[in-house]
Amino acid sequence: MSAVSLVVRNRDGGRINGDLKARIQKAVSDLDYRPNSFARSLVSQLPSSISVVVPSIRNPFFGEMLEGILQVIGTRFTIQLHVPSEDMDYGIDIVRAAQEDNIAGLILATPPQTTLDSFRQTCPTVILDAYTAMDVSRIELNVVLAGHQLGRHLVELGHRSVGYLDFLPDKATFSCRREALGAVVRQAGGALHNAPAPAEYLDIEQGEAAFSRSWPLWEAAGVTAIVAADDILAYGIMKRAQEMGMTIPDRLSVASFNDIPFSALVSPALTTVDLRAHELGLQAARVLLDAIAREVSSVCTVDPELRVRRSTGSRRAGP
Amino acid sequence: MSAVSLVVRNRDGGRINGDLKARIQKAVSDLDYRPNSFARSLVSQLPSSISVVVPSIRNPFFGEMLEGILQVIGTRFTIQLHVPSEDMDYGIDIVRAAQEDNIAGLILATPPQTTLDSFRQTCPTVILDAYTAMDVSRIELNVVLAGHQLGRHLVELGHRSVGYLDFLPDKATFSCRREALGAVVRQAGGALHNAPAPAEYLDIEQGEAAFSRSWPLWEAAGVTAIVAADDILAYGIMKRAQEMGMTIPDRLSVASFNDIPFSALVSPALTTVDLRAHELGLQAARVLLDAIAREVSSVCTVDPELRVRRSTGSRRAGP
DNA sequence: TTGAAAGCGCTAACAT
């Protein structure tokens, strides 16, 4: 049997008789034999896959991120993809399921804080865009900087009363965006008027509904600009605002976080902070490979970049 | 050791002494033990995952499709995701790699014809949107109907000279779209002017570049409407056409295939044929589960739906 | 009620 193993993997350094080798190769091809990579990793103690947990697979943000991961791991590892069934946000159970795969490493993309709190590391792990005191590798997304960039941009345009459409307010990445933005606005003498999106689900309709619900409040507060926690919500805001007859950015500026590729194409093109999804994926995979090979954990930071487009403009003269 | 196995899986029908059971549970919790699901499936002969091969993970079409698959498989199986590194289209090697996973089943999303030709089934398999004479389960996407729907719509609007931006012309799903559309246009006495996109890569820039390159030809042919093989290409076409000063749909109608969620939001909203990505995923997973459980293969068809929006309008009076 | 032993598909060390 060892001969078969050697031939299949081309690991016979000429050690196998040409005739035997030929017979084996014929059998392999006739039977259409596929070596079971898992059985292989069971014995070699080098699993052939890594698990990736993402809150959603519909949000193109995670598609970009996955593309980055795939690019780095190449054919060295295969990916076990874990996504919560309810789309958006996951509990510890799904992380545990991921850990039960025969994996060399694990990537957790923006885990909720409660999930992270009950997390215990069982293999090299990289946590993306979340915070923990544990000795685990992390890729920090500098969302505070993102909030500052957006805040400064709006303040420079003259906006002082800013509406905010929050999302999953208990998740650090979102509360940081809101707070960093609010700090800049308040420092300029303005105010941030927060209106949380109620659902865990992130789609355009959520943005539309949230805008309908919150606009009366925002209007009463003299809001001239609205920021959404994610581009997808901003799409809904713009859609509904335009349906209600407001022109963007003349009547209302709209901006958000993420910069998925379509944000440059909606009308008007959306001002947003590029959260570098692809870069995040690249770094995560690099750090994970490193953690697997050298058994070290590390933390690195990715800085977002403001993309100014047509959806934000100077505050109109007069309230 | 068998006691451990029984306790961990809650399969001891009261057969294990309470004390032993407690000791085992304590050890499990202290060690943070994770049973290796692969080792389990190695012996039980019931693999816990299925492999899914998609040409790209950035195209939201496949995100929607995956969401559908995930929804059906629930926690019964986990997903091994395979994506070619160069984004877009894959060879037999990646399929073979997928088959080497310890899997209960395999889903191949829009495989290229050449890949399909050298495919040999090694486990329950579902092929999405591609054609083969093999006895393999398939989900057929009725792209011929899609082409007819779009063709009829344009003909009714008065268009007779239609430009077409093709993609991967050697792939059946794309050649069928083109031919079905062309048949309707020609039947109405018109002509389809084809211009293949050269790259395998699908992004907005490809659409822009292709439009710049092909517009002189199309203009010379008196084209009043352009259809792209995929929404993403249409975004590029609209972007560049508008930059060149054309208004859509007054000067030029634009339409395409896919209907990813953002197509309703671009400006003008894009007329496109909904290729039912999510439904495709649901059906694929259902058929696969069936193939795994009952060892039967089946074929089912999903019908696309035309979504008429603002990007198409009546042909101008004149030339 | 519990433990010992065989075996899932493979690889690596060893014996022939």
Next chain:
DNA sequence: ATGTTAGCGCTTTCAA
């Protein structure tokens, strides 16, 4: 150069 054996982490007989 080739065959035999042990063992990876688990489950499932089967014996104690």
